[in-house]
Amino acid sequence: MRPTGLSRKLKQLVVSMTQPCNFVTTTTNPLLLSRPTSYAPRYSHSLNFTTMMTNNNNEEQDHLNALFKQKQLLRSRVRKDLKNMDPTLRSQEDNAIQSIVLESPWFKSSQRLCAYISCSSLREVDTSKLLSEILQNPAQDDNTKMGKTLYVPRVEDKNSHMRMLNISSIDDLIANSMNILEPASVDGDGNERKNVMQANEPVDLFLLPGLAFDRSGRRLGRGGGYYDTFLKNYQELVKARDWKQPLLVALSYSLQILDEGVIPVTANDVPVDALVSPAGVIPISLDALDRMKL
Numbered sequence: 081m082r083p084t085g086l087s088r089k090l091k092q093l094v095v096s097m098t099q100p101c102n103f104v105t106t107t108t109n110p111l112l113l114s115r116p117t118s119y120a121p122r123y124s125h126s127l128n129f130t131t132m133m134t135n136n137n138n139e140e141q142d143h144l145n146a147l148f149k150q151k152q153l154l155r156s157r158v159r160k161d162l163k164n165m166d167p168t169l170r171s172q173e174d175n176a177i178q179s180i181v182l183e184s185p186w187f188k189s190s191q192r193l194c195a196y197i198s199c200s201s202l203r204e205v206d207t208s209k210l211l212s213e214i215l216q217n218p219a220q221d222d223n224t225k226m227g228k229t230l231y232v233p234r235v236e237d238k239n240s241h242m243r244m245l246n247i248s249s250i251d252d253l254i255a256n257s258m259n260i261l262e263p264a265s266v267d268g269d270g271n272e273r274k275n276v277m278q279a280n281e282p283v284d285l286f287l288l289p290g291l292a293f294d295r296s297g298r299r300l301g302r303g304g305g306y307y308d309t310f311l312k313n314y315q316e317l318v319k320a321r322d323w324k325q326p327l328l329v330a331l332s333y334s335l336q337i338l339d340e341g342v343i344p345v346t347a348n349d350v351p352v353d354a355l356v357s358p359a360g361v362i363p364i365s366l367d368a369l370d371r372m373k374l
């Protein structure tokens with residue numbers, strides 16, 4: 081059967097998104113182009129509209145299923161590699177990545193950050209030194225350009241919903257059902273924690289976790305869709321408020337940086353601006369080149 085217009089388009093989209101791309105050297109990076117908000121076909125006339133819609137939806141769903149299956153296989157492979165990583169190497173890489181971040185001008189000058197609380201059983205790049213540094217240097221109430229404000233993730237439900245809540249101490253965290261540390265909704269005094277979506281000023285830096293990355297900014301998460309959903313909403317909020325978009329920086333062990341074209345992505349995947357690996361910063365977007373002074 082000849083592919084219909086929609087299925088051809090969908091295939092092109094999937095193919096284009098699994099091809100290598102580079103934010104810096106080309107202005108036609110598919111990940112940076114405006115993404116489709118819907119795959120729904122718009123036929124002005126059709127002999128058998130319902131059948132066509134059903135076929136197209138089925139094909140579309142088959143493609144997505146195949147793509148999500150590819151993602152799962154890749155996750156299993158990377159999880160295994162992380163599990164087999166030599167502990168001494170892991171600790172060296174944790175230190176190297178954190179030192180690069182701590183010594184960078186873009187981290188030092190950041191005022192409002194969203195960072196993940198690393199989980200050693202998930203073999204995530206350690207963020208403990210970064211969190212200590214941020215929390216040791218809190219923003220003052222008068223909001224002068226000194227000090228930092230930290231927001232960290234809190235999973236709200238299984239429908240990819242998480243919030244980023246303000247904490248002022250590591251003691252504000254408790255383990256959730258996934259055994260990841262996160263803040264309670266209310267602080268010790270019973271006050272609701274500040275939610276970054278309701279803050280009056282923008283976040284300048286996100287430090288992101290992930291299972292695998294590539295040099296084009298593709299990021300493979302753990303499969304919950306939490307970060308992609310959050311980042312899309314946050315980017316929309318920033319746009320509506322006419323603020324500067326935050327820098328999205330992922331922390332990655334060397335083995336998590338995969339060849340281009342290997343990580344499958346869908347239209348919902350949000351690309352990162354830069355990676356920090358033990359070998360240094362890998363800027364990806366033009367914004368990263370500009371703001372990270374590389």
Ligand SMILES: Nc1nc2c(c(=O)[nH]1)N(C=O)[C@@H](CNc1ccc(C(=O)N[C@@H](CCC(=O)O)C(=O)O)cc1)CN2
Pocket residue numbers: 159196197198199202204233234235242258260289290301302303304305306307
């Ligand atoms: N430190 C940290 N906090 C985070 C995230 C994260 O990736 N890292 N998240 C980012 O979304 C959200 C939580 N999402 C999560 C999704 C899956 C798993 C998890 O344990 N996954 C298992 C496999 C589970 C399965 O497939 O059955 C694993 O990856 O081994 C943990 C957190 C919010 N907080």
Ligand SMILES: Nc1ncnc2c1ncn2[C@@H]1O[C@H](COP(=O)(O)OP(=O)(O)OP(=O)(O)O)[C@@H](O)[C@H]1O
Pocket residue numbers: 144145146148151239240299300301302303304305306307308309346348349
């Ligand atoms: N076959 C499928 N068809 C449609 N949606 C799917 C399918 N399989 C998984 N999903 C949904 O896609 C989302 C996961 O997306 P994805 O695999 O891109 O996550 P991720 O890259 O790990 O994201 P994040 O890092 O943001 O958590 C989940 O909300 C899940 O319910």
